[in-house]
Amino acid sequence: MKKLLAGAAIALAGLTTSAAADGHANYPERPIMMMVSYGAGGATDFQARIVTMTAGNEDALGMPIAILNKPGAGGRVGWNWLATQAEADGYTLGAYNIPHFIAQSIKGGVEYSADSFEPIANWGADPAVLVVGADSEFNTLQDVMDFASANPGKLTTSGAGLFVGHHIAALQMEKAGGFKMAYIPTKGGGAAAMKAVIAGEVLAGINNLSDAFRAREAGNVKILAVADLERNEFLPDVPTMKESGLDVDNSSVNFRGVMVPKGTPQGVIDKLAETVPAMFENTRVAGKMKAGGSPMNIMTRDEVLAMWAAREETLKELLAGL
Amino acid sequence: MEFIFYFGDVFTPVNFGLLLLGTIGGLILGATPGLSPTMAVALLIPFTFQLEAAQGLILLGAAYTSTVAGGAVSAILLKIPGAPANIATTLDGHTMAQKGEGAKALQLSFLSSAVGGIFGVLLLIFLTPVLAQWALAFGPSHLFWLAILGVTVIGSLDSSSVVKGLLSGCIGLWLATIGFDDIMGAQRFIFHPALGGGINIIAALIGLFAIPQVITMFAKGRRNDGAEVIRVQKHPISGAVRELMKNKRAMGIGTITGSIIGLIPGVGGQIAGLVAYDQSKKFSPDQHKFGTGHPEGLVAAESANNAMVGPSLVPLLTLSIPGSPTAAVLLGGLLIHGIFPGTDLFDNHPDVAWTFINSMLIGQVLMCLFGLYVAGMAAKVAQVPHSVMAAVVLGLAVFGSYSVQSSMGDVYVMAGLGVMMYFLERFGFSAAPLVLGLILGPIAESNFIQGSMIASATDGMAPYFFGGTLNIFLIVVVIASIIYSAWMELRARRYTSKEEIMA
Amino acid sequence: MSDMSLPRVQHIIGSGVVAAVGIWVTWVSYTQQPSEAFLFPRLIATVFVVLALWTFAKACLGWTRVGNGLSLRQLTNLAPGLLVALIYIFWAARGLGFYTATAIAFFILLSLYDPAPHGEARSWVRRIIITACFMAVMYGLFALLLKVYTPREIFF
Numbered sequence: 018m019k020k021l022l023a024g025a026a027i028a029l030a031g032l033t034t035s036a037a038a039d040g041h042a043n044y045p046e047r048p049i050m051m052m053v054s055y056g057a058g059g060a061t062d063f064q065a066r067i068v069t070m071t072a073g074n075e076d077a078l079g080m081p082i083a084i085l086n087k088p089g090a091g092g093r094v095g096w097n098w099l100a101t102q103a104e105a106d107g108y109t110l111g112a113y114n115i116p117h118f119i120a121q122s123i124k125g126g127v128e129y130s131a132d133s134f135e136p137i138a139n140w141g142a143d144p145a146v147l148v149v150g151a152d153s154e155f156n157t158l159q160d161v162m163d164f165a166s167a168n169p170g171k172l173t174t175s176g177a178g179l180f181v182g183h184h185i186a187a188l189q190m191e192k193a194g195g196f197k198m199a200y201i202p203t204k205g206g207g208a209a210a211m212k213a214v215i216a217g218e219v220l221a222g223i224n225n226l227s228d229a230f231r232a233r234e235a236g237n238v239k240i241l242a243v244a245d246l247e248r249n250e251f252l253p254d255v256p257t258m259k260e261s262g263l264d265v266d267n268s269s270v271n272f273r274g275v276m277v278p279k280g281t282p283q284g285v286i287d288k289l290a291e292t293v294p295a296m297f298e299n300t301r302v303a304g305k306m307k308a309g310g311s312p313m314n315i316m317t318r319d320e321v322l323a324m325w326a327a328r329e330e331t332l333k334e335l336l337a338g339l
Numbered sequence: 340m341e342f343i344f345y346f347g348d349v350f351t352p353v354n355f356g357l358l359l360l361g362t363i364g365g366l367i368l369g370a371t372p373g374l375s376p377t378m379a380v381a382l383l384i385p386f387t388f389q390l391e392a393a394q395g396l397i398l399l400g401a402a403y404t405s406t407v408a409g410g411a412v413s414a415i416l417l418k419i420p421g422a423p424a425n426i427a428t429t430l431d432g433h434t435m436a437q438k439g440e441g442a443k444a445l446q447l448s449f450l451s452s453a454v455g456g457i458f459g460v461l462l463l464i465f466l467t468p469v470l471a472q473w474a475l476a477f478g479p480s481h482l483f484w485l486a487i488l489g490v491t492v493i494g495s496l497d498s499s500s501v502v503k504g505l506l507s508g509c510i511g512l513w514l515a516t517i518g519f520d521d522i523m524g525a526q527r528f529i530f531h532p533a534l535g536g537g538i539n540i541i542a543a544l545i546g547l548f549a550i551p552q553v554i555t556m557f558a559k560g561r562r563n564d565g566a567e568v569i570r571v572q573k574h575p576i577s578g579a580v581r582e583l584m585k586n587k588r589a590m591g592i593g594t595i596t597g598s599i600i601g602l603i604p605g606v607g608g609q610i611a612g613l614v615a616y617d618q619s620k621k622f623s624p625d626q627h628k629f630g631t632g633h634p635e636g637l638v639a640a641e642s643a644n645n646a647m648v649g650p651s652l653v654p655l656l657t658l659s660i661p662g663s664p665t666a667a668v669l670l671g672g673l674l675i676h677g678i679f680p681g682t683d684l685f686d687n688h689p690d691v692a693w694t695f696i697n698s699m700l701i702g703q704v705l706m707c708l709f710g711l712y713v714a715g716m717a718a719k720v721a722q723v724p725h726s727v728m729a730a731v732v733l734g735l736a737v738f739g740s741y742s743v744q745s746s747m748g749d750v751y752v753m754a755g756l757g758v759m760m761y762f763l764e765r766f767g768f769s770a771a772p773l774v775l776g777l778i779l780g781p782i783a784e785s786n787f788i789q790g791s792m793i794a795s796a797t798d799g800m801a802p803y804f805f806g807g808t809l810n811i812f813l814i815v816v817v818i819a820s821i822i823y824s825a826w827m828e829l830r831a832r833r834y835t836s837k838e839e840i841m842a
Numbered sequence: 843m844s845d846m847s848l849p850r851v852q853h854i855i856g857s858g859v860v861a862a863v864g865i866w867v868t869w870v871s872y873t874q875q876p877s878e879a880f881l882f883p884r885l886i887a888t889v890f891v892v893l894a895l896w897t898f899a900k901a902c903l904g905w906t907r908v909g910n911g912l913s914l915r916q917l918t919n920l921a922p923g924l925l926v927a928l929i930y931i932f933w934a935a936r937g938l939g940f941y942t943a944t945a946i947a948f949f950i951l952l953s954l955y956d957p958a959p960h961g962e963a964r965s966w967v968r969r970i971i972i973t974a975c976f977m978a979v980m981y982g983l984f985a986l987l988l989k990v991y992t993p994r995e996i997f998f
Contacts, residue, residue, distance in 0.1 A: 050745070050991065057381040058667025067675065070388060083989065085745050087536060090519030094536040102532075126524060173796050179524060199796030204521045204785035208667065212604055212660045216475040218793065235659040235681025305388075308677030371983060382988065503909075506860070506897060509890035513867055516883045525879035528870060557923030558916040561955050726955035727972060730948045733927055737935060737944065738980060742990040747936055754931040758924070766856040767909030784882040 044107055044285050045080040051110040051275065052103065054095025056088040059206055060143065060225055060311070061273055065112045067305045068140045068297050077296040078289075082110070091178040092117050093127050100129035105278045107285030110137070115272040115325065120180040120332050131325050132279065135286055138293040139274035139316035139324070141306070144245040144267070145186040146229045146255070148214055148222045148238045158242040158261040161221060165196040172198040173219040175210040180336075183210070183223040186244045186269035188335055193264040214238060225271065226251065227310045244269045251310060268331045272314070274321060290318035342464050345693035348393065349701055357394055358698050361401025362705045366713065368402070369409020372549070373739025375422040375541055376406040377664040384672055392676035392688070396695040399672050401702040403665055404456060407645055408706050411448040412713065416441055416571075417732050419549040419739065423540060424647070426774055427612035427640035429548055434632035441571035442714050446579035447634055448641040449710030454583075455594045455642030456703040459649030462598055463656075464696055470650060471657040474602050479790035480804045484813035485603070486783035489610055491820040492617045493772040500767055501828045507768045511776025512783075514538050514756075521785060533748030540609075542740040542749035543756055543777060547770045549736045550757020556729035571717050582634055589619040589635040593642035601647025604654050604662030609778050613771070615643030621823065649699065656680050656692070849911035853901040856911075857894070864894035926950050940992035941977065949973045 051069060055061045062084065069082040087095035096118050099111040113134065122130040149155045155164070165172040176183030179202045187200045201219055203209040207228050214222035215237045223244075224232075230251050232238045242258045243249055246267045258265040275293055277286060296302070297315045306313050316324065348354060361383070368379035383402050387395030410421035415432035428448060435444040462470065477485070493508035517528045518537025529535055583590065596615040619639035620629045629636045652669070654662035659681040661667035673680055676691075684692045723731075740753035760770055794803035804810065868887040871880050900906055926947055934943035949969060958965035984990045 048989075048991070056664055056667070057377055058661060058664055058669075058671055063671040063674065066384065066671070070385065083991070087744055087746075089536050090521055090524055093519050093524055097535055121524065124524070126526060171796055173793050178521070199792065201789055201792045201796075203789060204781070208661050209604075212475070212654070212658075213478075215658060215660065216478060218478045231659050231679045231681070234679050234683055235657075237658055237681070305675050309671075309674035310679070367987075371988075374988070502893060502897060502900075506890070506893040509886060509893060510860075510863075512886045513883070513890060516886065520879045523876060523879040525876055527874070527879065527883060528867070553927070554920055554924060557920040557955065558912075560915070560919035561957055724956065726952050726957070729923070729955060730951040731976060733930075733951065734944050734948055734976065734980060737931060738940070738984050738990075738992075741935075741940070741992060742984060742988060745991060747993065750931060750935065754928070758928075762856065763860075765909055765912050766853055767906070780882075780886075787882065 042284075044288055045078055047108065048080050049078065049082045049108050049110060050085050051082050051112060052085050052087055052095055052099050053112045054087055054089075054092035054099075054114075055206065057086050059088075059208075060227060061112055061114060062086060063309065064141055064273060064306065064311050067309070067311075068302055070305075071296055071299045071302060074296075074299075077299075078292055091121070091181055093121055096121075097128050099278055100133040103278050105280035107277065107281050107289070109278065110289075111276050111278070113272075113274055113276045114181075115274075116185050116268060116328055116332055117181045117271070119325065119329050120185060120336060123329075123332055123336050124180050131329055134276040135279055135281060136318055136321035136325060137275040137277060137286070137289045138297065138318060139272055139314060139321050140297045141273040141311055142314035143182075143271040143273070143312060144226045144243050144249060145182050145223050145269045145271065146226050146243050146252075147186075147190075147241045147258075148211070148224055148229045148232070149220070149241060150214055150217055151237055151239060153220070153239060155221065155241065156239070158256070158258065158263060161241060162194050162196065162263065164220075165194065165198055169197040170199050172196075172221060173201055174198050175201045175203055175213040175219045175222040176224070177207045177210050178202045178204075182225075182269045182271040183207075185332070185335065186223050186265065189244070189265045189269060190258070190263060192335070193258075211238075226312065230310050249312065251312060266331075268328065268335070272316075272321075272324065274316070286318075341689065342693045342697055345690060346697050348690065348694040349397070349698045354394060354397055354694070354698070357390070357398045358401050358702060358705065361398040362405045362702055362709060365402035365405030366409040366412070366706065366709055369406035369421055370412035371739065372413050372417070372419040372421055372545055372735045373541060373742045374406070375743075376403055376410075376424075377668060378743070379403075379406040380665055380668045380672075384668065384675075387672050388675065392673070392678055393691045393694045395672055395676065396669070396691065397698040399669055400695050400699045401705075403669070404645070404648055404699055404702045405706040405709075407648055408449060408452040408456070408641075408710060411452070411641055412445065412717075413735075415444045415448060416717065417549065417728075417735065418552045419732065419735060420544050421541075423544065423609040423774070423778055424612050424644040425640075426544065426548075426771060427616035428637060428644070430616065430630055430640070430771060431633050431636035432640075433552075434630065435634070435637065436571070438632050439570045439572045440574065440632065442717055443572075443574040443579060443582070443634075444637060445714035445717055446574060446576055446711055447582060447637055449707050449714065450579055450583050451586075451590055451593065451638040451642040452645040452710070453703050453707035454590055455597055455644070455646035456648055456706070457700060458594045459598050459601065459646040460696065460700045460703065461649070463649035463652060464700075467653055467657055470602055470653045474604055474654045474662065475658070476809060477603050479786040479793065480807075481809050481813060482603070482786040483783055483790055483804070484810060484817060486779045486786065488813060488817050488820060489614065489775060489779045490783070491817055491824065492614065493775050496613070496617055496769075496771050496775065501824065503767045504769065504772045507763070507770075507772040508776040510768075511773035511778075512780040513776075514543070514773075515777045515780030516784070521781070531751075533751045536746075536748065538752055538756075538777065539740075539743055539746075539749050540777060541743045542753045544774060545736050545740045546753035546755070546757035547760045547774055549732050550754065551761040551764050551770070553729045553733050553736070554758070554761040556725045559725060561726070574714075576711055583638060586635050586638045588622065589639040590642050592619040592622060593639035594646045597643030597646030598650050600643075601650040602653060602662075604660065610775070611647040612640040612644040613775055616640045645703070656684060849909075850901070850904050850906070852911040853906045853909065854898075856909075857898040857901040857906075861891075861894040861898040864891040867891070922954055923951060926954070936993055941981065944980065945973055945977050948976055 053062045053065050072078045073081040103109040155161050207225050213219045240255050244265050368374050410425040411428050413419045414425040414428040415436050418429050418433040420426045432444045593615040597611045600611045616639050651663050654660045655666040661670045740749045794800045868891045871883040871887040930947035952969045
């Protein structure tokens with residue numbers, strides 16, 4: 018009798034493992050949710066909706082991805098939720114913003130770190146740019162640097178929050194140029210920070226390239242420099258900060274992509290890592306992203322892992338003194 | 340006058356069909372608790388992927404217009420405000436429904452929505468460049484004073500005791516600080532994991548207004564009394580039009596307040612209805628009737644919250660800055676078609692821009708027609724027993740608060756706040772000032788902090804917060820509002836004491 | 843104890859709870875770090891606690907002018923419904939699945955507060971029909987139209 022029970026138990030165990038394996042092979046069997054830690058209508062939300070719109074196609078995941086917004090505190094609310102409360106079953110994905118969440122985890126007070134998540138793929142890279150109002154006296158980055166050096170702490174500069182890409186860019190500028198600015202974080206993301214620049218409430222602003230590009234098209238701002246390694250295809254006439262003599266690298270570039278919480282079955286991660294980059298390469302997706310002025314940069318899981326590690330190192334160094 | 344050339348485009352079969360679809364869909368979504376206009380518009384975005392730019396925008400514009408107005412349905416009949424815009428609507432609208440005047444309240448609300456809405460869109464058409472400058476004029480210091488002005492309204496809003504009104508407001512202001520602070524990222528008052536994301540305003544609204552009402556119905560008990568049903572009496576539309584004509588002052592105040600406040604980026608839509616309600620109460624000879632099912636309050640609130648729709652798009656269309664979450668979603672709808680709002684929109688895509696704006700104008704009329712039809716239907720379904728009503732409202736509250744962001748935590752917050760509010764109401768506290776505090780708290784705080792950061796980097800606190808014409812004007816209004824409230828309170832006291840002596 | 847003093851006792855309890863919350867909020871605001879993040883809460887808490895203590899004092903002295911409190915009858919009436927609602931929200935919705943829990947809670951509340959006689963089969967049939975209609979509308983609206991993924995635990 019005991020033998021029989023044991024045998025049954027083994028058989029049962031065998032049955033469940035094979036079922037689990039099968040489960041991953043059939044993944045996904047129902048619609049998937051993707052958490053975006055910013056509000057509906059923000060740049061991250063907008064891009065997430067575009068890049069996931071073809072998820073239901075047979076050559077992609079075969080199941081639609083629904084966007085779930087959990088905004089608050091510069092993304093902390095959403096990423097906390099993903100790290101601690103979301104189920105790691107492969108049906109809950111999350112959008113990441115680098116350097117935001119890594120900088121926040123270094124600064125502390127949150128329940129996640131880079132180790133709490135597994136990257137899947139990267140879809141976009143939005144560099145930070147330095148903008149001033151259309152009628153500003155500043156015409157080049159050098160003008161801004163001269164002013165900041167002559168008036169330490171008087172150059173009011175708006176950005177989307179503390180420990181987000183914009184703030185990192187400001188910190189790097191201060192470090193490289195040896196001057197002090199007054200960084201003003203706004204509530205309400207890049208749009209509010211841009212409004213402050215256009216309305217003349219602040220002397221300068223650091224904002225997303227995509228939003229700044231649009232504002233320049235509308236004739237409201239001048240873009241003085243890009244905080245990236247190379248000039249951007251949307252703004253071929255705008256120099257990088259390095260070219261203008263300020264040693265700022267691409268640490269502040271806002272990388273956006275998809276991740277899952279740690280503990281998601283390896284089979285699911287592999288399947289996603291294989292299909293998702295291909296899904297981003299869809300021509301319809303690329304067309305919509307380009308039309309919206311959102312620069313794409315597709316990276317696979319391995320590339321993202323390397324990028325995360327590199328970012329963590331530079332950010333730890335940069336934020337050590339704060 | 341350019342816009343007239345593009346009216347024809349609104350009436351092509353496909354465009355008009357989409358306009359109808361957006362309007363009807365918007366009314367249904369707006370009447371569903373938990374779906375704010377922002378959510379409703381975001382839900383429709385995927386449909387616009389397949390459409391042309393102008394068509395997509397017609398759908399979104401119509402949905403925006405009619406979700407704002409549709410929120411009045413659940414606010415009036417169920418006392419569940421679907422969005423902050425509808426809070427003021429519940430104050431008199433639901434009391435009217437309790438008196439059996441549900442159909443009349445709905446008719447009035449849709450008619451005044453249409454009047455306010457059309458005025459707002461006309462402003463958008465004719466005064467966009469001027470309005471854009473106004474929208475930019477409000478910096479952190481001005482927004483701070485504006486929020487303080489809102490706080491002074493708290494004491495006089497829907498409360499028979501100024502102290503308890505202010506205390507309710509303080510509770511709301513405190514509740515708003517729960518969660519992560521937005522600028523520093525510090526955790527504040529998170530005593531339960533469900534509060535990690537702060538208190539969601541929509542979930543809080545549902546809880547604070549709907550749950551006390553459910554418990555009140557429970558408290559009536561199981562009575563074999565035929566009168567214990569909620570009736571909706573039929574009401575002729577012509578009567579509603581006549582009633583609206585009688586309330587020209589409230590309609591004027593509502594429309595103008597709504598248009599001005601709707602313009603201000605980041606504040607607008609949320610408080611337009613409440614401020615208009617409070618203003619028309621202050622200017623009305625029948626102040627004491629407000630809150631007891633007085634049509635004047637309803638007219639002011641509803642004309643204001645639709646008047647805000649047009650001007651709220653001004654910063655988006657001219658400066659490419661989305662002034663409200665809903666405008667941000669509309670921006671997404673434009674961007675996927677490669678159209679950048681701003682000069683590009685009006686210079687290179689006038690067909691898209693004007694067709695969109697015209698369709699919002701026509702949408703207001705359609706919304707009103709369908710709304711009046713809904714009001715007629717509400718009079719037919721009539722007679723709902725309290726037991727059914729209580730269970731329906733409870734179920735809707737739970738589903739509605741869950742669907743805001745698919746979070747059980749929001750449901751717990753909704754229920755917790757709702758039960759708390761029921762008992763607080765028994766002791767003379769009221770929900771409206773509490774909600775106002777909840778909305779204004781973050782606006783006041785973030786603008787104060789931002790302002791003080793700018794001030795300390797430039798010319799110092801005093802010149803920054805107290806200098807400039809607009810600052811001084813706002814401060815004067817704040818002081819006037821406080822003096823007025825205090826005077827009214829003293830006068831009311833004298834009256835009550837006299838009555839007490841007489842009795 | 844006359845009937846008149848019941849509201850007074852309740853007012854003391856009610857405003858006492860509010861005052862206690864106010865004191866707690868003030869204490870937390872002034873002790874937590876970083877102090878920059880608690881600047882605004884401190885401001886609010888100070889006004890909050892002053893107003894709350896004032897209200898509490900007024901209640902103790904019996905000067906409260908507004909709010910009628912609760913009668914014993916109202917309390918006994920609302921208690922079962924509130925209990926069902928709380929069990930539904932804080933446990934059943936998650937534990938049983940949203941739609942099952944809503945259907946059960948809806949039906950129980952209807953049976954508790956419906957004035958129609960409990961002895962008649964007709965009124966029970968009517969309640970079942972109303973529940974079914976409500977659930978159909980909720981399913982159509984939230985699951986089909988809005989595609990909200992509600993928790994579906996043991997049951998639906």
